[in-house]
Amino acid sequence: MLIDDPAVAWTAGDEVHLWLVPFEPGGEAKGAERFLTARERVRLDGFRNVGARSQFLAARAGRRLILAGYTNASPQALQFRRGDAGKPFASRPEALRPLSFNLSHTTKLVALVVAWKRRVGIDVELASREVDAMSFARRFLSQREVAALEREARSARRAAFYRIWTLKEAYLKALGVGLSVPLDSFSVSLAPGGRLGVEDDGVPDADQLWRLFCYEYPSNHVVSLCIEAARGEVTPVVRVRRASLQELERRADATGATGSPALETGSTR
Numbered sequence: 001m002l003i004d005d006p007a008v009a010w011t012a013g014d015e016v017h018l019w020l021v022p023f024e025p026g027g028e029a030k031g032a033e034r035f036l037t038a039r040e041r042v043r044l045d046g047f048r049n050v051g052a053r054s055q056f057l058a059a060r061a062g063r064r065l066i067l068a069g070y071t072n073a074s075p076q077a078l079q080f081r082r083g084d085a086g087k088p089f090a091s092r093p094e095a096l097r098p099l100s101f102n103l104s105h106t107t108k109l110v111a112l113v114v115a116w117k118r119r120v121g122i123d124v125e126l127a128s129r130e131v132d133a134m135s136f137a138r139r140f141l142s143q144r145e146v147a148a149l150e151r152e153a154r155s156a157r158r159a160a161f162y163r164i165w166t167l168k169e170a171y172l173k174a175l176g177v178g179l180s181v182p183l184d185s186f187s188v189s190l191a192p193g194g195r196l197g198v199e200d201d202g203v204p205d206a207d208q209l210w211r212l213f214c215y216e217y218p219s220n221h222v223v224s225l226c227i228e229a230a231r232g233e234v235t236p237v238v239r240v241r242r243a244s245l246q247e248l249e250r251r252a253d254a255t256g257a258t259g260s261p262a263l264e265t266g267s268t269r
């Protein structure tokens with residue numbers, strides 16, 4: 001289970017920060033809209049579905065408010081670009097370039113992982129969603145993962161499936177490759193109570209280079225992280241901070257990031 005650590009501050013270092021921004025569909029923080037760019041606001045206004053709108057607002061405003069905290073820039077001044085397979089990175093201000101982040105969202109939670117000079121990936125899923133775990137697994141997962149699921153008691157299979165699924169996705173998102181890598185070309189291991197690991201045919205020492213974490217979060221969320229590490233490096237410490245959009249807004253207001261309209265360039269997404 002994740003333990004909130006209010007002492008986590010917006011400082012760069014060896015630690016990895018996991019930010020969790022819970023929100024209620026439709027119960028959105030109107031004030032957060034001012035932290036979006038003009039283009040993001042146009043997208044926001046285009047949502048007909050209340051839940052999708054709240055999710056977009058929480059993800060985009062949350063990302064700006066949190067990442068801006070690591071620099072002196074105002075949230076709207078941040079500019080993002082995407083890598084070849086769509087992974088977003090911060091292109092402005094310059095001070096944010098060594099920072100890496102990755103985001104995942106469900107209908108009620110935005111999860112953002114932030115690290116300094118190391119690649120990271122995150123995936124969050126609602127494990128209460130009905131899924132035929134074994135047939136999904138046989139279709140998409142590696143033989144090793146299918147065998148691991150078969151060893152689980154029937155009643156535990158769905159939860160184990162979601163752990164594998166989110167860990168795999170976190171790994172792909174850390175690499176930033178999207179689904180160009182076949183899902184059965186690598187395996188995550190789920191040793192109960194033991195260390196999580198990844199084995200990848202194309203990366204001989206994947207298990208050394210990538211450290212995996214899997215957590216439960218209330219209301220049946222599973223949150224998985226994949227963090228790049230140097231060979232032989234001690235596994236980085238992950239510190240967790242939970243904050244509502246309103247709390248993030250209050251902090252931005254207190255530090256003078258007031259929410260004036262953003263400058264946009266053609267390449268900002």
Ligand SMILES: CC(C)(COP(=O)(O)OP(=O)(O)OC[C@H]1O[C@@H](n2cnc3c(N)ncnc32)[C@H](O)[C@@H]1OP(=O)(O)O)[C@@H](O)C(=O)NCCC(=O)NCCS
Binds near residue numbers: 103
């Ligand atoms: C990014 C991707 C890999 C995950 O998407 P998802 O699970 O549907 O959604 P998540 O909420 O976890 O993540 C979406 C966020 O990831 C980020 N993202 C987008 N492309 C990315 C990439 N190539 N690498 C890393 N992060 C990426 C973005 O911030 C995106 O948020 P945005 O749409 O608000 O900009 C998606 O492109 C995809 O193809 N998913 C397929 C799901 C699947 O089959 N997974 C296999 C798991 S075993």
